[in-house]
Amino acid sequence: MPDIKKQLSVVVFSTPACPWCKKVKSYLKSHSITFKDIDVSRDVNAARDMVRRTGQQGVPVILIGNRTIVGFNKPLINKLLEIK
Numbered sequence: 001m002p003d004i005k006k007q008l009s010v011v012v013f014s015t016p017a018c019p020w021c022k023k024v025k026s027y028l029k030s031h032s033i034t035f036k037d038i039d040v041s042r043d044v045n046a047a048r049d050m051v052r053r054t055g056q057q058g059v060p061v062i063l064i065g066n067r068t069i070v071g072f073n074k075p076l077i078n079k080l081l082e083i084k
Helices: 019-030 044-054 074-081
Strands: 010-014 036-039 061-064 067-070
Touching (some): 010 019, 010 044, 019 074, 061 074
Antiparallel strands (some): 010 061, 061 067
16 A cells, blocks of 8 residues: 655645745645645735734745745745655
8 A cells, every 4th residue: 555645734825916926836736735725815814814923914925734934935845845
């Protein structure tokens, strides 16, 4: 039986106009990482939650498990999701 590892929960807080948000989502998709995309320009409560977690209004903000990443920090994303 193959060794199937459970993927950590991944949430991306983004806006449609954000080029870095598009890059993050494209990168995750290219590595077959499933994630929930939350458009903070349409979801005021999610935007508030994001600011409460990070103290910032900038996107993208990525939640991987219980870790928060502000911006497209590829080395940290790779480490947390074990992308080689």
